[in-house]
Amino acid sequence: MTTVATAKNWDEFMEGIWKQNPVFVMVLGMCPTLAVTVSAINAISMGLATTFVLIASCGLVSMMRNITPKEVRIAVYIVIIATFVTAVDYAIQAISLTLYDALGAFIQLIVVNCIILGRAEAHAARNPPVAAMTNATGMGAGFTIGLLALGVVREILGNGTLFGLSLFGEGFQPWVIMVLPPGGFFVLGSWLLLFSWRARRKQALEATHHA
Amino acid sequence: MHETAFQIFVNALLANNFVLAMFLGLCPFLGVSGKLDTAFPMGVATTFVMLVASLCAYGLNLLLSAFGLEYLRLISYIVIIASSVQLVEMVMKKYSPALFRALGIYLPLITTNCAVLGVALFQTAREYDFIQSMTFSFGGGAGFTLALVLMASVRERLQLSDVPSLAQGTALSLMLAGILSLSFMGFAGLGG
Numbered sequence: 001m002t003t004v005a006t007a008k009n010w011d012e013f014m015e016g017i018w019k020q021n022p023v024f025v026m027v028l029g030m031c032p033t034l035a036v037t038v039s040a041i042n043a044i045s046m047g048l049a050t051t052f053v054l055i056a057s058c059g060l061v062s063m064m065r066n067i068t069p070k071e072v073r074i075a076v077y078i079v080i081i082a083t084f085v086t087a088v089d090y091a092i093q094a095i096s097l098t099l100y101d102a103l104g105a106f107i108q109l110i111v112v113n114c115i116i117l118g119r120a121e122a123h124a125a126r127n128p129p130v131a132a133m134t135n136a137t138g139m140g141a142g143f144t145i146g147l148l149a150l151g152v153v154r155e156i157l158g159n160g161t162l163f164g165l166s167l168f169g170e171g172f173q174p175w176v177i178m179v180l181p182p183g184g185f186f187v188l189g190s191w192l193l194l195f196s197w198r199a200r201r202k203q204a205l206e207a208t209h210h211a
Numbered sequence: 212m213h214e215t216a217f218q219i220f221v222n223a224l225l226a227n228n229f230v231l232a233m234f235l236g237l238c239p240f241l242g243v244s245g246k247l248d249t250a251f252p253m254g255v256a257t258t259f260v261m262l263v264a265s266l267c268a269y270g271l272n273l274l275l276s277a278f279g280l281e282y283l284r285l286i287s288y289i290v291i292i293a294s295s296v297q298l299v300e301m302v303m304k305k306y307s308p309a310l311f312r313a314l315g316i317y318l319p320l321i322t323t324n325c326a327v328l329g330v331a332l333f334q335t336a337r338e339y340d341f342i343q344s345m346t347f348s349f350g351g352g353a354g355f356t357l358a359l360v361l362m363a364s365v366r367e368r369l370q371l372s373d374v375p376s377l378a379q380g381t382a383l384s385l386m387l388a389g390i391l392s393l394s395f396m397g398f399a400g401l402g403g
Contacts, residue, residue: 027241031236074293075290075293078290079290083286085285108285111289112322181234183389185386186385186389189383193378
């Protein structure tokens with residue numbers, strides 16, 4: 001019994017990280033993904049902030065799922081999400097003003113991140129709190145990993161640094177375009193290409209295996 | 212720093228294009244840009260919602276500041292946007308049922324378009340006055356429409372060309388957006 005429950009929780013958790021990764025598979029929440037990933041540290045902070053909002057609002061939505069009238073559910077979800085985002089906004093402002101300036105309006109724009117509303121509607125509104133929050137943790141972790149994958153590539157190529165530490169020394173000529181807006185589109189596009197190439201190769205391997 | 216209304220408009224339209232330079236409103240940008248016929252009405256509807264939302268947000272911000280309730284800003288903005296989308300939906304249904312049917316599900320989804328909330332948040336953060344706010348939201352909306360129409364035209368052309376099957380879908384759209392964004396960087400500094 002316990003093992004079955006654990007296995008189910010594990011699946012719930014891993015869904016967001018791999019099978020349904022919000023960045024690479026579902027391609028949701030693009031705006032913050034591309035806008036803040038100019039450095040690895042920004043990417044991690046944005047990922048963690050979103051994860052917190054995701055877990056907290058999915059938990060609350062799930063707890064209130066039986067008393068929320070169906071007609072106004074979207075409005076209820078949005079108010080719940082906006083409440084937690086306001087809390088995160090003030091918290092980041094208090095903890096690190098540099099980070100707050102770097103992320104800018106994108107902290108408040110977490111409200112309209114489709115991942116959160118999507119999870120609230122598609123998962124949290126139909127499942128008990130523990131399952132909903134496990135799923136939300138997985139999704140948040142998947143989102144953070146996606147952001148980090150972009151942030152690391154863009155920071156290394158565009159700035160020659162990783163987490164602010166210089167990697168290549170004085171002679172490095174930074175590829176500036178990578179930290180500018182077009183770089184975001186190009187790097188994410190390349191990651192998606194890599195993933196579809198991998199999926200294609202796996203299919204081909206399986207096909208030859210069966211033949 | 213005092214910007215003229217014209218500078219704000221040009222900046223929001225081209226140099227700091229909402230979609231291609233500030234990454235706002237990417238979901239509809241990638242989702243609705245498949246066909247020119249839906250892309251343009253979508254852009255116009257979004258622009259209209261932006262104008263209404265910007266107007267309401269301006270008034271509301273005065274009210275909230277007067278009572279010292281700034282921490283309610285985010286919640287009240289999002290509620291205002293949701294209601295103005297509802298308003299646009301009702302007006303459109305009454306006066307232009309054909310357009311209402313053409314836009315379908317995309318109309319309510321304007322609520323979660325971050326470009327709309329972005330307009331309201333940026334105009335508050337930059338302390339624009341009434342005229343500046345309205346030009347900013349109109350420029351932003353026009354820029355969103357421009358990006359959407361450009362992208363839809365390119366994608367319609369690409370339907371006829373031979374794209375490697377590996378790159379088809381979102382990866383291709385993102386690469387296209389990157390190239391568009393690269394060319395929009397040429398407008399940098401235009402608004403002074």
